[in-house]
Amino acid sequence: MRKTAPAATGRDIEFAWTPGLLVALAALCLAQLLETIDITVVNVALPALRAGLSFSAATLHWVITGYTVCFGGCLLLGGRLGDLLGHRRVFAYGTAVFALASLACALAGGAGEFVAARGVQGVAAGFVSPMTLALLAALFPEGRPRTVAVTVWGAATAVSGALGFVAGGLLVDGPGWRWIFAVNPVICGVVIAAVLRFVPASAPAARGRFxxxxxxxxxxxxxxxxxxxxxxxxxxxxxxxxxxxxxxxxxxxxxxxxxxxxxxxHPLIPVRLFAVRTVAAANLAQFLISGAIYALFYLLSLQLQQTLGRNAVGTGLALVPFSLLLLVCAGSGPLVVRYIGFRGSIAAGGLLGAAGMLLLAHTVTAGDATRAVILPSLVVASGFALTFVPITVAAVTGVPSAQHGIASGLVNVTRTLGGAIGLAVIAAAASDRSDRLRGSGHTIGAALASGFRFGYQLCAVLPALAAVTALLLLRGEGRGRVRTPSPFPETAGPVSN
Incomplete structure (x- = not known):
């Protein structure tokens, strides 16, 4: 599929973008988008799921948490299993299991069945997601071809948030929430067929146990x-x-x-990595900020539908500006880091995000979605966008090059588990506040508003703590020219197909 130069030159002699490579790239990006979009697509469906499957207010968050806990818990194991058994094989089996679990979600008759199926979905996603990057590394050589491929992959991941909100709204208000999951098996079938046809099988990349x-x-x-x-x-x-x-x-x-x-x-996580100050700071900041983001989407989705009267499509569209601003502003991260370093970037972004959360708490009783949700959420997005690149780069700064792959995987695990735990804590607290007020005679509207306000206030605490973490644990790292690290271990050699 590609030819490489002799080791003496270390340069590519020839690389051609064939139709097969384009199909393979599209299939791998679609698989990654499918794994990540299943976190956001259900947000706008929460009221419909609660009514259709008899969730309580206190257990509704398991629609998201059940998926993310299993997803985060299996990311590193999935990557290791792919190295041992072959990346294409693990990708195909993982995608097939994801399809079957999605079908189980679509057919679920109760809350327990649904959460169990979501957990299996998360396990499968944890095996598939690392394989998409590993297969890209096998298909595209270092240099411009791989840079282009990873950029397209990253763009697919980035737009999954906005696309999930819109697609979820259209499906919920159209054929119904079950179709959010019923379409997945068809997409998975197309992805598996494309990968088996256009991505060559390769020998396992490592030996040992997982x-x-x-x-x-x-x-x-x-x-x-x-x-x-x-x-x-x-x-x-x-x-x-x-x-x-x-x-x-x-x-x-x-x-x-x-x-x-x-x-x-063969540990999943070398504990000695946490002795590196930048790694510890980056992962703690990521844990806190992810908890705030997951909880924020949960609260915003419910507020738009329960207190502002938006339908599922309207809710999805109201959340699109947040996702798009995150995508646009994240590109300014390297420039900001160049001048003020990881410490200043994460601290500034965390404090700005916390200010936006407090603004959401202040405007929770505003009568329209623009003042109550959209404008304050843009403040949050602009702050959080400043933290994305600094956290990612800091997570591998000071780490030996042979461990860049595991360090990059670790920050992804921190992101998903931090989001799941933060969502659980804040959702439970906000629900408890609303239930207590309703039990004491307050109107439903007043009780819900108080619960959302309390939830946003708790959300504000997390990015503020992330800012404190950066100020205490980081120094002047990152100032000067900053390069975003490759998602692949630097010690990996060329893969012959």
Missing amino acids: DVVGAIVSTCAAGLLVYGVTQIGVRGGNSPDALVPLVLAALLLAYFVLHEARLAA
């Missing part, structure tokens, strides 16, 4: 933590339903650290 114990323990710990937090909002902090899962989560997390540091022959 850390199944670490993946299971970390995912179970995250799930128990999220469940325990939600039960605090439902039954109170002294309830066994809250305390038991929280204690079990703490024990599992402690064992996970011990397992990764001392017992695992």
